[in-house]
Amino acid sequence: MAAKPESLPELHPVSGVRLGTAAAAIRYRDRDDLVVIECGAGSSAAAVFTRNRFVAAPVQVARSHLATASPRALLINAGNANAGTGEAGFNDALSCCAALAEELGCAVTEILPFSTGVIGEPLPVQRVVSGLPACLDSLAEDNWAAAARAIMTTDTVPKASTRKVSVGNDTVTVTGIAKGAGMIHPDMATLLTFVATDAAVAPQALQAMLEAGVAMSLNRITIDGDTSTNDSCVLLASGAGVSVSSGTEAYDQLFAAVAEVLTDLARAVVRDGEGASKFIAVRVEGGASEADCLAVANTVALSPLVKTACFASDPNWGRILAAVGRAPVAELEVSRVAIWLDQVRVVQHGGLDPDYREAAGAGVMQQDEFTIRVDLGAGTSTAEVWTCDLSYDYVKINAEYRS
């Protein structure tokens, strides 16, 4: 199996951001499935959402609320996606927001709802509402790990990442959680991701930071090419700590930490892809443009034949070559293409490297983690995406789980 950390690292609390969880029995028994993430009055928020045309009710509500107010709290449930539920689903999401707004004494537009789980079933609003008091009772800044567990669906391990970095003379904290694990493809990649920092960042600068970070992390992962109706990623800045402005060195330092946390989460989502036994980086170099590199990388990373070969540790380079050959790029000079498995060159000048020995390729592919590197010989652009293999368990999970 790909290395999946069963236990989370110590997650630094983010001053000004409190998390509470509860077992609301939305779908699961004997586990938490409801989360409230509360932030103070001086906080700001940024978000990116799924680009799927079918947008789940909570995403519609969250988008609309975020456009009118700065959020006081996020309300997240696992087990039911409240997607494909029409007007009733929209009202259900609003009802849940209204109940939490009532408890917190804020406007309903200050609550952002998020849901993940089964599509097409009515959200059990009463169970969500009944779970709110327990969520609020457990609100605490050191509750990130419990929240990471409470948002899981087919995830097998909780996913979280945390950084403390120096920003000028101050220390800033960035902590985030995510859940996968199928329907993972740009753009957006992960289903739900929540990251917070204690810095003070204006909403517009925070949005730019989040979009740049997502572009190099969550939008670089693919498990099965399917995107979800519910994908959402939120970045909160509580404002409890140092103030960071756009265009400063402090901004770059904070951005680096946010990007690292998002990258950790993206890679953790791939490692825990449905049925994944291996983590595979597909790196394409020497392209005429980054778009060409990405097109080739995604075609290789999505090829079921390449992915089953990875599962079998079979260095079947013909399948990689065939995937490169059908990638949607305008120009491809076959005779310039080279392919490596980690440091082992398999293909050069578009054909088998005469020095290649299959045992070397098989050795690379038997690892839990390796890189398929393709050089297009057409320029200087590069792109990298991360994926996992296609195993029996992917079929098993998706044939048996109603997600």
Place this chain on the structure above:
Amino acid sequence: MAAKPESLPELHPVSGVRLGTAAAAIRYRDRDDLVVIECGAGSSAAAVFTRNRFVAAPVQVARSHLATASPRALLINAGNANAGTGEAGFNDALSCCAALAEELGCAVTEILPFSTGVIGEPLPVQRVVSGLPACLDSLAEDNWAAAARAIMTTDTVPKASTRKVSVGNDTVTVTGIAKGAGMIHPDMATLLTFVATDAAVAPQALQAMLEAGVAMSLNRITIDGDTSTNDSCVLLASGAGVSVSSGTEAYDQLFAAVAEVLTDLARAVVRDGEGASKFIAVRVEGGASEADCLAVANTVALSPLVKTACFASDPNWGRILAAVGRAPVAELEVSRVAIWLDQVRVVQHGGLDPDYREAAGAGVMQQDEFTIRVDLGAGTSTAEVWTCDLSYDYVKINAEYRS
């Protein structure tokens, strides 16, 4: 399992076209794996080839030969694709052609080579050449079934189709064979397809007929989105029978028969897709353009989540909805979308049909063959593609077979 005819129908011989097979031990033991299809001097040929940028050596040779001469014979081997083999592979394909040309007393450019099987291994030229005498000894017009079996790789059943139709006062025969079974996606779809008629058709008219026929058959099927380096489809007209000219009623009658044979073969390839247990038609209606309909149909047909749900007979319409929602079309009005499983309407106005009962959807999906129908509510265009489910056996076949 999807209905796969284990035994072939009676295949009408095509006057002027003889087929011979031999066991050349190229990869398999105890079975034929080499085929010669010979046609007379007055014959003409049309062909379409893979659009993959990595083109196998035999495809390069066949394209170049076809551009300079009218073929006397096709030479086909199973078990080795002679792909990714560089200059040596090109010369190997030429050597095989030269050996057959010598036997037949014709020019090397009058031979078209075709290979299917493992990528990246040298073609065992000597075994091919040694198998030629047995192929020639067995040349006969009633040898289509043996040829259909000899070109199989991971196919579990041979694939063939045949028609006798009236063209004016004459009768014309169309008979064809094909082999699949992975790497199936437009464009081109099937790996190898050979169809012949006894009509006399000029090369240009024959090429137009083949391209129109392939557009509505082989380019409408998808198994895993992967295209091969070797995909080839040839249409031979022996000229032994009636002459058919472009723009006549006779042409339309012959075209209809060729299109039917190609459609039979395309559907047979999907039914025998690697690991396939079900045949699924994805029909998209009400599109603003045929291109939009095709984009939606292919996105649904390629979605691993939709395909595993089909395998599980789980009417998980949320996955279909999510696939429609991420299809690359410029405009999609979600509230106009409706989805049916055969005659059962599941989604209307972009949400669950209130009259839908899950038992009805499950009943449809338990069948060996059914249709997912999507109405985009945006126009009058339609498109249909054919695919199969994604099963444990797909992973098993592709993790264990080096193809």
